[in-house]
Amino acid sequence: xxLINNLIHFGHFILVVLTFTFLLISYxxxxxxxxxxxxxxxxxxxxxxxxxxxxxxxxxxxxxxxxLEGEWPGTVQGCDCxxxxxxxxxxxxxxxxxxxxxxxxxxxxxxxVNSFIDRCTxxxxxxxxxxxMWGGRSLCGKRLPISYxxxxxxxxxxxxxxxxxxxxRIDSIHQYVCVPEGNDCPINKIxxxxxxxxxxxxxxxxxxxxxxxxxxxxxxxxxNGEIALEFKVSEDQPCMNPNYQNVKSSQHLLSVLYxxxxxxxxxxxxQMFDDRYEKLDSDSLLDFYVMNGVEARLQRLPxxxxxxxxxxxxxxxxEYFGLQAECMDRIANSPEGKGGMIKTLVFFEDxxxxxxxxxxxxxxxxxxxxxxxxxxxxxxxxxxxxPLNKINVCLLVMHFLFxxxxxxxxxxxxxxxxxxxQNYNLLSGxxxxxxTNEVISDFSDxxxxxxxxxxxxxxxxxxxxxxxxxxxxxxxxQKEE
Numbered sequence: 157x158x159l160i161n162n163l164i165h166f167g168h169f170i171l172v173v174l175t176f177t178f179l180l181i182s183y184x185x186x187x188x189x190x191x192x193x194x195x196x197x198x199x200x201x202x203x204x205x206x207x208x209x210x211x212x213x214x215x216x217x218x219x220x221x222x223x224l225e226g227e228w229p230g231t232v233q234g235c236d237c238x239x240x241x242x243x244x245x246x247x248x249x250x251x252x253x254x255x256x257x258x259x260x261x262x263x264x265x266x267x268x269v270n271s272f273i274d275r276c277t278x279x280x281x282x283x284x285x286x287x288x289m290w291g292g293r294s295l296c297g298k299r300l301p302i303s304y305x306x307x308x309x310x311x312x313x314x315x316x317x318x319x320x321x322x323x324x325r326i327d328s329i330h331q332y333v334c335v336p337e338g339n340d341c342p343i344n345k346i347x348x349x350x351x352x353x354x355x356x357x358x359x360x361x362x363x364x365x366x367x368x369x370x371x372x373x374x375x376x377x378x379x380n381g382e383i384a385l386e387f388k389v390s391e392d393q394p395c396m397n398p399n400y401q402n403v404k405s406s407q408h409l410l411s412v413l414y415x416x417x418x419x420x421x422x423x424x425x426x427q428m429f430d431d432r433y434e435k436l437d438s439d440s441l442l443d444f445y446v447m448n449g450v451e452a453r454l455q456r457l458p459x460x461x462x463x464x465x466x467x468x469x470x471x472x473x474x475e476y477f478g479l480q481a482e483c484m485d486r487i488a489n490s491p492e493g494k495g496g497m498i499k500t501l502v503f504f505e506d507x508x509x510x511x512x513x514x515x516x517x518x519x520x521x522x523x524x525x526x527x528x529x530x531x532x533x534x535x536x537x538x539x540x541x542x543p544l545n546k547i548n549v550c551l552l553v554m555h556f557l558f559x560x561x562x563x564x565x566x567x568x569x570x571x572x573x574x575x576x577x578q579n580y581n582l583l584s585g586x587x588x589x590x591x592t593n594e595v596i597s598d599f600s601d602x603x604x605x606x607x608x609x610x611x612x613x614x615x616x617x618x619x620x621x622x623x624x625x626x627x628x629x630x631x632x633x634q635k636e637e
Contacts, residue, residue, distance in 0.1 A: 168555065169529050171620045175562060176526045178613035179519040185606035186515060189599040190422055191508040194580065196398045197477045197592070198501025204300035205307075205326075205333070205342035205383055209374055211364045216296035223297040224471075226389040227286045228450045229401075229412040234279035236458040249409055249459050254278050279410060282453060287389050289447045290471055291348075291439065292367025295387065300342070304476045305484060305494040308334040313379070323376070326383045328432050328589040329478030333383060345378040346473065348437040368439065382434070384473050391441070391469045393429040395419035396591070402429070405441055405467040408454055423594045432589075433472035441467040483587035492579045500577040507576055508603075514569035515610060518562055522613075525558040555624045562617040566610055573607045 206223065216222050238248035254276040288294050309331040313322035316334035323341030326333035335341060349355055351369040361373040374384075388394055392402045396419060403416040419428040442463040445451040454460055487497050583596050 168620060168623045171616050171623065172522065172525050172529050172558075175613050175616045175620065176519075176522040178609045178616065179515060179522050179566065182606045182609035182613065183512065183515045183519050185602045185609065186508070186512050189508070189602040189606075190397065190595050191599060192397060192399050192505050193422065193592075193595050194599060195501060195503075195505035197583075198498055198504060200386065200477050201304040202498050202502055203304075203385060204302045205385065206297045206299055207340065207342050207376070208298040209343065209346075209362075209364070209372070210296045211291070211293035211366060211372055212296060213293055213367075216294060220296040220298050222286075222288050222294060223387050224287050224290060224295045224389065225387055226401075227284045228445075228448070228453075230284045231279075231282045231408070231410040231453075231457065232412060233281045234410040234458075235276050236279050237276040238458055239275065239277075251410060251414075277458075279458060285448060285450055285453065287444075287448050290366075290389070290437070290444070291370055291372070292447055293364075303494065303498055304479070305487060305497065309481065309484075310334055311481075322379055324379055324381045324383050325475065327476040327478030328474075328592070329480070331478055341376040341379065343374050343376050343384050344381040345375050346384050346436060347373045348471075349373055368443070370437070383475050385475050386473065387436075388433060388472045388474075389444070389469055390433075390472060391467070393431065393435075394433050394472060396422045396427050396430045405464060408457055408460070410457055411454075423591050423598075425591075427591060430474075433474045435470050436473050437471045438468050439471070440465060441469045444469050477592055478588050479583075480587050483583065483585070486582050487579075490579055490582055492577065496577070497579055497582065500579055504580070507572070511569055511572045511576070514565055514572065515606070518565035518569060518613065521558060521561045521565060525562070528554060528558070555620070559617055559621045559624060563614070563621065566614050566617060570607070570610045570614060573603075573610065 208220075209223070210217070210220060232251055233253055235250050235252060235254040236248070237250075237254075255278075304327070307326065308317060308320060309326055310316045310322070311331055313332050316322050316332065320334035320336055322332040323335050324333065324344035325331070333342070345359065347356070347361075348366075349371040351371075355361060355363065355371070355373055359375040359377040361375045364372040366372055390402050391404045395402050400419050401413060401416060402419055403413050407413045407416070421428055442451065442465045445454070445463050451463060454463070488494055490496070492500070580596070581600060584600055586593055588596075
């Protein structure tokens with residue numbers, strides 16, 4: 157009986173190790189797919205070209221939208237002990253709540269009596285602030301109520317269909333947008349003219365005087381130019397990964413941007429920066445923070461230091477992510493159609509992120525189960541008077557709980573992978589620019605591999621559940637004996 161007990165336990169241990177390994181591989185595969193990048197394609201395509209720009213001191217008109225993208229991400233929770241005269245060992249301001257900092261302090265100084273927590277103040281986190289103003293005014297624009305997939309595009313101006321005319325390069329693979337004859341072109345050139353400089357005479361421009369002394373000029377007559385679509389604020393060339401900001405200035409300790417990591421590398425060429433963005437203008441970071449309400453938020457923080465007036469931030473613009481004509485036709489002829497593709501991509505990060513979260517939950521459960529398998533002999537569970545005195549009932553109950561939790565978490569993750577719309581695969585192949593093609597290809601490979609390992613983990617967990625029953629049956633047999 158002892159030998160059988162040991163064999164069952166050893167088999168259970170091996171199954172837990174396999175489940176742990178499969179879930180770890182699955183999480184690494186799924187989390188490394190750059191699915192955030194794919195969502196930006198949907199957000200990019202879901203916007204119409206800009207046909208008019210205004211710069212106002214208040215809110216945009218009802219038929220306009222704010223065209224400035226980006227946000228200051230806010231602050232984290234902190235503990236201010238700058239007024240605590242007993243605080244001679246630690247920094248006067250730290251990230252995290254005062255209670256957690258106090259516990260850490262007491263663990264390091266057992267037996268030391270202090271009123272640390274009474275003389276410190278919790279600083280609560282603050283939400284993000286969207287950027288709306290540039291040059292002292294809100295940048296507003298009128299967009300056509302269509303998506304990129306509704307546009308007619310051609311590789312060259314002369315390839316535009318009959319009855320249309322080219323209006324400029326529309327996307328990252330340098331295709332031209334074709335609009336019906338008699339219709340105005342979208343804006344295809346934007347300039348910021350410094351005070352004292354002369355406006356070019358190559359086209360007829362609409363001009364707007366900005367509060368910083370510069371002049372915003374734009375036209376729709378540059379049919380060989382680039383169509384302006386997205387405007388983004390960044391201190392330097394925007395990161396290729398949209399969830400990161402390229403921060404060069406020093407930030408407050410409690411700012412989310414404090415010690416911001418470098419832009420992560422994407423693709424085989426290890427691209428960190430998105431060179432599809434073109435720089436339009438620069439402004440003082442201090443002035444930009446003041447006009448957007450960021451500096452006022454920072455002033456309310458302890459140990460505030462004024463933003464360096466010699467730091468600068470920039471305004472960038474880019475066009476659509478490009479898509480080859482044959483790929484557009486493939487999407488249009490699919491059951492979900494163009495609207496279905498846009499919907500899939502817009503919610504892509506939410507859907508895939510949910511899968512990753514469930515896999516992580518299953519992995520954490522597997523970690524706990526793995527640790528329990530190693531250290532369970534040290535646990536005191538039951539005694540010799542237990543009816544099933546030949547088995548560890550506490551261990552059996554924990555096995556069932558862990559197995560059930562793993563089945564639920566891994567099962568939900570696997571179910572979500574099956575419900576994820578698969579029409580994103582229509583973008584596979586050489587449909588877009590080089591980096592986009594590579595990201596989509598890597599996602600398809602990584603996602604497929606991750607799903608396979610989730611399935612393997614479910615198999616091992618189900619076998620583990622059967623092992624638990626075998627363990628229980630063995631105990632009953634031993635009891636009868």
